[in-house]
Amino acid sequence: MNPLLFSAIALVKGWTRLYTIGMDPVSRNRRRAEVESDLWEFHEDARRHRASPEGIAIHMFIRLVAGIPCDLLWRFEDERDRATISRRSTWMTAGAIGAAFGIAALWAFFTFSSLATKVNAVFERRDGRGAQAN
Amino acid sequence: MPLEIAICTAAATLRRAGGDEFHGYEIAKTLGDASDARLLTAYGTLYRALGRLEKMGLLQSRWEDPLIPARENRPGRRLYTLTALGEAAAADHRQAAEAASPRRARRKLAPA
Numbered sequence: 001m002n003p004l005l006f007s008a009i010a011l012v013k014g015w016t017r018l019y020t021i022g023m024d025p026v027s028r029n030r031r032r033a034e035v036e037s038d039l040w041e042f043h044e045d046a047r048r049h050r051a052s053p054e055g056i057a058i059h060m061f062i063r064l065v066a067g068i069p070c071d072l073l074w075r076f077e078d079e080r081d082r083a084t085i086s087r088r089s090t091w092m093t094a095g096a097i098g099a100a101f102g103i104a105a106l107w108a109f110f111t112f113s114s115l116a117t118k119v120n121a122v123f124e125r126r127d128g129r130g131a132q133a134n
Numbered sequence: 135m136p137l138e139i140a141i142c143t144a145a146a147t148l149r150r151a152g153g154d155e156f157h158g159y160e161i162a163k164t165l166g167d168a169s170d171a172r173l174l175t176a177y178g179t180l181y182r183a184l185g186r187l188e189k190m191g192l193l194q195s196r197w198e199d200p201l202i203p204a205r206e207n208r209p210g211r212r213l214y215t216l217t218a219l220g221e222a223a224a225a226d227h228r229q230a231a232e233a234a235s236p237r238r239a240r241r242k243l244a245p246a
Contacts, residue, residue, distance in 0.1 A: 012177065030212065033197075034158055035177055037209040041159035042174070044208075059173065067178025074182040 002053035008060040009039055015064060015103065019071050019096040027078050065107055068100045137175070137183045139227050140165055142192055145216040146224035157211040158184060184214060192220035 016035045020028040039060070046056045075096070144164040148156050156164075158181060162174040175183075187193040195214045203210040216224070 016177075031181060033210060034181055034212050037157065037211050038159045038162070038177060038180075040209050041157070041211075045159070045163070062173055063176045065176075066173075067176030067180070070176065070178035070182045072178075074178065074185065077182075 002057070004057040005043075005053040005060075008057035008064075009043070011103070012039055012060055012064045015068075015071075015099070018099055019075055022092045023075065023078065024082055031074075061107065065104060068103070072096060072100065137179065138187055138190075138192075139223070140168070141183055141187060142216065142220050142224040143227060144168060145193070145214070146221060146228075149216055149221075155213040155215050157213055161214070187220070188214075190219075192217055192223055 012035065013032075016032055020031050042060065043056060046059075141161055144161055145156060147168075148160070148164060153160075161184075162180050165171075166174045174180075184193065184195075188195055193214045194217055195212055198211045198213050200210060
């Protein structure tokens with residue numbers, strides 16, 4: 001499997017595991033299984049349509065990052081409905097929010113570093129042409 | 135709740151096409167096709183909305199028979215069905231949209 005796609009799948013599964021830690025087992029197992037099924041269906045469908053592994057990985061990553069606020073809200077609502085908000089779950093939620101910021105920062109770093117590489121390549125090509133002309 | 139309404143409408147469309155049950159990815163794809171969106175609904179947004187709809191009684195869900203995914207070598211699907219209440223909500227929304235669209239068209243055609 002393409003390393004980028006492998007990383008995206010691992011990241012989505014890892015994040016789902018993280019924000020469901022310490023939850024009621026029924027809600028936790030259901031959410032984990034649903035996301036795992038979605039990942040599989042999406043991957044298979046995209047593969048059938050001959051989508052590039054990089055494209056699938058980026059799409060999965062965007063779906064992950066865009067859904068993080070709802071993931072955290074869902075956890076909070078589930079615990080509120082079950083009246084199980086405890087000190088431990090508050091710490092878990094805080095940890096999950098921290099991890100969400102970490103993922104967003106990583107995404108921003110990789111996006112901007114790849115953009116910077118592209119911009120540098122354009123300038124280097126232009127400088128090379130300039131040097132040849134001289 | 136525009137996403138929840140969109141899910142009910144998409145589920146009603148799937149039902150009319152003969153699909154009584156649908157899974158999360160299937161509804162995300164149907165929603166994406168209906169709105170011509172390049173990106174599918176985010177995981178967190180989609181599954182939170184499906185859970186809310188189930189709590190509101192507009193959807194019902196169950197795990198598929200574990201023998202099927204085992205035979206097809208894939209993870210099991212959570213299958214959702216639109217309830218009568220969900221069908222009514224989708225129909226109400228459709229009627230409201232149809233009633234609003236000629237009015238909007240007339241407003242566009244009216245002389246300035």
